Amino acid sequence: MRPHTATLDTTLRDVTSATQLLESLGQPGLASRLPESLDVDDLLALADHEAARRRHPTLGREHVVLAAARVCDDTALYGEISAGLPEGTPRRGLLGWRPRSRGRSRPRGDGPQ
Numbered sequence: 001m002r003p004h005t006a007t008l009d010t011t012l013r014d015v016t017s018a019t020q021l022l023e024s025l026g027q028p029g030l031a032s033r034l035p036e037s038l039d040v041d042d043l044l045a046l047a048d049h050e051a052a053r054r055r056h057p058t059l060g061r062e063h064v065v066l067a068a069a070r071v072c073d074d075t076a077l078y079g080e081i082s083a084g085l086p087e088g089t090p091r092r093g094l095l096g097w098r099p100r101s102r103g104r105s106r107p108r109g110d111g112p113q
Contacts, residue, residue, distance in 0.1 A: 001048045005060045018043040025061050033072040055088030
């Protein structure tokens, strides 16, 4: 899981449930609709996924609210928050973007004839 922002770290110290976490983030209406079986670790894992989808290096409060909105099927809130978040920088390397292959590899210097 990616590191938390400082404001999320301080919030996490004071909560014991996912509902309390959302209430402390100013989302009591969303908190009341969360499934009781969802705990803080589950919500943070879903928030981590939201951050990864946007290529954000840290996990912030907005990712937690996005994850809860997705769980509660609140598309209006999800869309509103998503629209305000910038995309991160594209990743390169083993797990990031890479060009598609041509289907078969050729030795170097062996161009079309």
